Amino acid sequence: MGVRSLSSTVNEATFQTRPYKLHKLDTPPKSEVVVTRDDAIHYYREMQVIRRLETAAGNLYKEKIVRGFCHLYTGQEACAVGMHAAMDKDDGLITSYRCHGWTYLLGSTVVEVISELSGKISGNVYGKGGSMHMYERTFFGGNGIVGAQQALGAGVAFAHKYNGKKNVCFTLYGDGAANQGQLFECTNMAKLWNVPVIFVCENNGYGMGTAANRASADTNYYTRGDFVPGIWVDAMDVISVREAVQYCRDYANAGKGPLMLELATYRFVGHSMSDPGTGYRTREEVQEARKTRDPIHGFKDKIIAANLVTEAELKDIDKSVRKEVDDAVMHAHQDGVLPWEGLYTDLYHNTPPQFIRGCITEESIVQPYTNSSELVKKLGLKPKTYSA
Secondary structure: OOOOOOHHOHHHHHHHHOOEEOOOOOOOOOOEEEEEEEHHHHHHHHHHHHHHHHHHOOOOOOOOOOOOOOOOOOOOOOHHHHHHOOOOOOOOEEEEOHHHHHHHHHEEEEEEEEHOOOOOOOOOOOOOOOOOOOOOOOOOOOOOOOOOHHHHHHHHEEEEEEOOOOOOOEEEEEHHHOOHHHHHHHHHHHHHHHHOOEEEEOOOEEEEEEEEEOOOOOOOOHHOOOOEEEEEEEOOOHHHHHHHHHHHEEEEHHOOOOOOEEOOOOOOOOOOOOOOOOOOOOOHHHHHHHHHHHHHHHHHHHHHHOOOOOOHHHHHHHHHHHHHHHHHHHHHHHHHOOHHHHHHOOOOOOOOOOOOOOOOOOOHHHHHOHHHHHHHHHHOOOOOOOOO
């Protein structure tokens, strides 16, 4: 495809969404939608940032700079970017341990995410959370216990309803966590009380090393709420995800209660960094998915063909993203760690200093700072702020 000039681009284009499957719903999300040039550029860049960020995270793990667990989102970028495109700034969201991209989308900089992964003081939570425990103003984590976020997300949505806010909470979990008993308890309560929660199953086909059809008698996760309506979407297409999520928000905010949203996606990497990802699926399967279903490459071809952007513009975006992530990695390499006093901060919220057992020095017996922000400010550094 030849390189077009900027003057030949258009301001908007119409696209067809991919077919949806419905459960207990009469009408699907829109099948024909408009995407502006600004939207196209924004979605492409955000997906590339997440892809590049995860590549950097994997490399840092191999260098033993990232310790503990590390779960990458590579291949699933359209899920997060499409969802975020339809969210209100005050909507809540909670997910499992594949959370780096969501932390970035919901307010953290690339530097803060990479530094958090590296355990450094510039991290999202000053290096104390690591890969699985990052937070933002409306982002409730990053959770390491499989399925635990399902009940927490329902609780966040209940708080929205209780406080009279027209917002929802998106509660994300994988196909493996879809078999957790607490999910069925939560859907029951949410439907009884018409809680504005969207239960989102990111079905990437494999729960750790087990194919979905070996772990679930029913792999139609969008129907698993029984009496709760559901939607299935091909989540390798960012536009189809955006429209499905907008549909879900409108439904829940109309007082109709919860929905089950299944995002059919695929991870190009193993479950975690300790999993090569080829012991339970073939290399050919992964290569075929990368070749034919990559959400970034597919979207790139679509927006170029529609004259929304030029190939040269996207190359400039790629270059900019690469530099942003490379600079963040360099910053993390040079950054320091939170002082020892940080071990005794963030234990409670809005409480006076506490007596902590097991302290090394007499001076540290009384907790000098109630939270890490105070400590970081005392050190002359810029504390993390959560904008309203």
